[in-house]
Amino acid sequence: MTLLTQTNLVLIGTVLLGITAGLVGTFAYLRRQSLAGDVIAHSALPGLCLAFLITESRSVIVLLAGALITGVFGACMMAVLRRVSRLREDAVLGTVLSIAYGLGIALTRVIQNHYRDEQGADLESFIIGRAATMLVGDVVQIGIAAAACSFAVLLVFKEFKLLSFDESFCRIQGWPATGLDLLLMFLTAVTVIAGLPAVGVVLTAALLIIPAAAARFWTDRLSGMMWIAAFIGGVSGATGTLLSAKLNAMPTGPLVVLTAAAFFVVSWMFAPQRGWLWNRGASREELASAAEEIISGQQTSAAEAGT
Amino acid sequence: MTSSEPDDAILDIHDMTVAYDRRPVLWNIDLTLNKPGLTAIVGPNGAGKSTLIKAVMGLIPMASGRVTSWGRPVGEQLSRIGYVPQRESVDWDFPINVVDTVLMGTYGELGWFRRPKRRHRERAMQCLERVGMQKFAKRQIGQLSGGQQQRVFLARALAQQADLYFMDEPMAGVDATTERIIFELLKTLRDAGRTIVVVHHDLRTVKEYFDDVVLLNVRVVASGSVESTFTAEKLQATYGGRLSILDTMAEAVRMQRETR
Numbered sequence: 001m002t003l004l005t006q007t008n009l010v011l012i013g014t015v016l017l018g019i020t021a022g023l024v025g026t027f028a029y030l031r032r033q034s035l036a037g038d039v040i041a042h043s044a045l046p047g048l049c050l051a052f053l054i055t056e057s058r059s060v061i062v063l064l065a066g067a068l069i070t071g072v073f074g075a076c077m078m079a080v081l082r083r084v085s086r087l088r089e090d091a092v093l094g095t096v097l098s099i100a101y102g103l104g105i106a107l108t109r110v111i112q113n114h115y116r117d118e119q120g121a122d123l124e125s126f127i128i129g130r131a132a133t134m135l136v137g138d139v140v141q142i143g144i145a146a147a148a149c150s151f152a153v154l155l156v157f158k159e160f161k162l163l164s165f166d167e168s169f170c171r172i173q174g175w176p177a178t179g180l181d182l183l184l185m186f187l188t189a190v191t192v193i194a195g196l197p198a199v200g201v202v203l204t205a206a207l208l209i210i211p212a213a214a215a216r217f218w219t220d221r222l223s224g225m226m227w228i229a230a231f232i233g234g235v236s237g238a239t240g241t242l243l244s245a246k247l248n249a250m251p252t253g254p255l256v257v258l259t260a261a262a263f264f265v266v267s268w269m270f271a272p273q274r275g276w277l278w279n280r281g282a283s284r285e286e287l288a289s290a291a292e293e294i295i296s297g298q299q300t301s302a303a304e305a306g307t
Numbered sequence: 308m309t310s311s312e313p314d315d316a317i318l319d320i321h322d323m324t325v326a327y328d329r330r331p332v333l334w335n336i337d338l339t340l341n342k343p344g345l346t347a348i349v350g351p352n353g354a355g356k357s358t359l360i361k362a363v364m365g366l367i368p369m370a371s372g373r374v375t376s377w378g379r380p381v382g383e384q385l386s387r388i389g390y391v392p393q394r395e396s397v398d399w400d401f402p403i404n405v406v407d408t409v410l411m412g413t414y415g416e417l418g419w420f421r422r423p424k425r426r427h428r429e430r431a432m433q434c435l436e437r438v439g440m441q442k443f444a445k446r447q448i449g450q451l452s453g454g455q456q457q458r459v460f461l462a463r464a465l466a467q468q469a470d471l472y473f474m475d476e477p478m479a480g481v482d483a484t485t486e487r488i489i490f491e492l493l494k495t496l497r498d499a500g501r502t503i504v505v506v507h508h509d510l511r512t513v514k515e516y517f518d519d520v521v522l523l524n525v526r527v528v529a530s531g532s533v534e535s536t537f538t539a540e541k542l543q544a545t546y547g548g549r550l551s552i553l554d555t556m557a558e559a560v561r562m563q564r565e566t567r
Contacts, residue, residue: 165403168361170364
């Protein structure tokens with residue numbers, strides 16, 4: 001009797017992925033690079049296809065290596081376009097993303113037509129993920145990538161914190177801000193690519209963004225935000241997987257993301273101090289006592305200045 | 308600011324030119340600081356004051372020129388240089404509190420991967436006390452007023468324990484209490500042998516606060532001690548006779564005469 005059922009296997013993979021996406025995604029969020037994850041994911045699709053076309057290998061590692069290369073290339077293209085052209089951030093994002101994704105879809109059709117009778121190429125499954133058919137090898141890969149990315153983030157925590165908060169100050173202290181930015185982008189890319197088999201191209205960026213955004217509502221400390229994001233990511237992964245096991249027709253990827261989205265809505269509504277309900281229309285009494293505090297503060301500093 | 312051996316100069320800017328979109332923003336800047344003191348950089352909007360500081364510290368590339376500090380390129384002396392940026396450059400919604408912000412001033416000496424220790428935290432609290440913000444240590448920075456935010460940034464620069472400080476309009480838009488606190492602090496630093504270069508926004512207080520002044524408008528119009536440099540005709544040359552500031556200039560010169 002083995003504990004390693006398919007569900008448990010997928011569970012390990014999605015939980016590890018969720019935790020890492022929370023850790024890395026926190027800094028992507030603060031660095032305003034959340035959508036970069038989306039660009040990387042969409043740019044990964046042509047890479048998957050090209051890797052297959054060139055090597056004719058169905059090994060997931062080979063395919064993901066190709067995905068990583070074009071994914072990183074897409075992110076670099078974004079950075080270059082931002083610097084070199086006068087296009088704005090959102091235009092740059094949309095341009096690179098659409099071109100890459102269009103190219104990727106075209107290539108998947110090419111492959112489908114060419115290898116019509118053979119099974120297993122199945123690159124379209126990377127679009128929404130194929131957690132249900134994940135193998136032990138896939139989970140091991142996810143585990144290694146997740147561990148490496150998480151370790152890296154924790155190692156350069158203070159460097160990333162400084163870079164995200166005040167890039168100029170980071171530079172004048174002598175840190176290699178550009179290098180750190182590239183490192184963050186690379187970690188984002190690895191997290192995204194590692195998640196492809198489980199959650200797919202379209203949704204993997206959501207795991208980077210949503211847990212971090214939800215976590216922001218609960219705390220004003222960066223370390224707190226990071227761990228809460230990791231928690232939300234991990235629990236979303238687990239919940240999505242278990243739900244998918246229960247509801248046979250539903251793929252894991254979308255359910256993981258929907259769970260994360262539910263966390264977000266709950267955080268947005270109910271978080272103390274930063275949530276919507278908390279901040280909805282202060283009563284006159286609350287405003288009066290806050291005004292009293294402000295005014296007496298003004299009187300105190302006026303008295304101090306006068307002395 | 309006399310010209311002695313550049314090797315000993317605290318800061319030596321030689322022939323610096325900075326361009327943006329094919330236009331010179333700074334042209335042929337030559338400047339040397341030889342002794343500790345409070346130096347103001349003044350000039351009209353668009354004169355390149357902030358650009359000068361940023362280019363010196365390597366945040367903006369120079370089209371030409373060379374900047375050295377204590378005889379070596381500035382990039383090698385960063386551990387001895389502190390910086391207070393303009394308030395707009397920061398993300399105030401960032402999840403960080405006051406004391407953690409000040410703690411960042413110590414990051415430079417920690418090296419890679421290391422976390423701040425207790426003595427660094429103690430130093431951060433001491434710096435907060437010097438600017439009168441210790442009660443706000445755990446507040447998220449977005450919840451502070453403009454003057455309070457400025458003081459936090461100043462505390463962060465103090466935590467750097469630098470010998471040369473660059474400050475970009477530290478007293479702009481702050482309340483009177485904060486302005487007084489900041490200036491007292493700068494005086495203390497100067498008396499302790501530090502050199503502080505301040506982009507200053509208010510001509511009326513230059514004479515009162517600073518030892519030396521640099522009149523900047525794309526090029527250095529004049530530089531030197533406040534007594535010799537902050538004159539009506541040199542201000543006129545710097546500001547190009549813009550009507551909107553004539554009153555300010557007149558008042559500045561009047562206050563200079565009064566405090567003689």
